[in-house]
Amino acid sequence: QSALTQPPSASGSPGQSVTISCTGTSSDVGGYNYVSWYQQHPGKAPKVIIYDVTKRPSGVPDRFSGSKSGNTASLTVSGLQAEDEADYYCSSYAGSNNFVFGTGTKVTVL
Amino acid sequence: QVQLQMSDPGQVKPSETLSLTCAVSGYSITSPYYWGWIRQPPGKGLEWIGTIYQSGSTYYNPSLKSRVIISVDTSKNHFSLKLRSVTAADTAVYYCARMMAYCNGDCFLDYFDYWGQGTLVTVSS
Numbered sequence: 001q002s003a004l005t006q007p008p009s010a011s012g013s014p015g016q017s018v019t020i021s022c023t024g025t026s027s028d029v030g031g032y033n034y035v036s037w038y039q040q041h042p043g044k045a046p047k048v049i050i051y052d053v054t055k056r057p058s059g060v061p062d063r064f065s066g067s068k069s070g071n072t073a074s075l076t077v078s079g080l081q082a083e084d085e086a087d088y089y090c091s092s093y094a095g096s097n098n099f100v101f102g103t104g105t106k107v108t109v110l
Numbered sequence: 111q112v113q114l115q116m117s118d119p120g121q122v123k124p125s126e127t128l129s130l131t132c133a134v135s136g137y138s139i140t141s142p143y144y145w146g147w148i149r150q151p152p153g154k155g156l157e158w159i160g161t162i163y164q165s166g167s168t169y170y171n172p173s174l175k176s177r178v179i180i181s182v183d184t185s186k187n188h189f190s191l192k193l194r195s196v197t198a199a200d201t202a203v204y205y206c207a208r209m210m211a212y213c214n215g216d217c218f219l220d221y222f223d224y225w226g227q228g229t230l231v232t233v234s235s
Contacts, residue, residue, distance in 0.1 A: 036221035045225035
């Protein structure tokens with residue numbers, strides 16, 4: 001299967017919102033509600049921040065929200081803070097016992 | 111609190127087999143969760159390698175399936191990865207992680223919630 005497509009970069013000023021897209025196909029993102037998002041700071045392991053399209057694990061600020069329309073999922077970070085500067089990856093169940101990550105987006109806080 | 115501690119093979123020679131073990135503490139590997147391996151080449155994105163259940167049922171990335179074996183040892187509360195015939199393209203930080211999944215015939219692989227610290231494996235002669 002092919003990696004899900006994300007924009008290489010996104011940016012925003014503190015307090016602003018940034019939205020990252022994750023585009024797949026009807027065989028992965030569009031076909032299941034098993035889309036998740038991960039935040040990865042340099043040199044660290046990824047951390048799940050959204051799962052099942054819209055759900056936030058305990059401890060994740062509500063500034064992070066997820067949605068999906070058709071074959072594209074989105075992550076929105078509202079009220080951008082300096083510590084939100086990181087790489088973000090989406091993932092999805094891809095059918096037939098397969099799993100796929102997105103290409104990754106580097107978020108810069110200006 | 112679930113903790114995953116990975117072994118550190120460091121460097122592996124081309125054509126040899128990469129072997130990694132992930133020791134799970136604070137949680138029984140026989141609980142109804144799944145366990146997986148992910149890798150990340152330097153400066154690049156994440157790639158799912160495969161996932162295993164305590165029963166030994168495995169699910170592999172089709173692009174790596176011919177070279178990968180994931181196994182579980184419930185007596186030691188750990189699971190392992192073997193990747194054979196490695197090349198420089200297999201140089202990456204390797205992570206182990208716990209996975210949420212829902213299986214009933216098909217297995218819906220959902221997300222990874224707890225991750226190991228990651229270990230860099232370099233393939234070089």
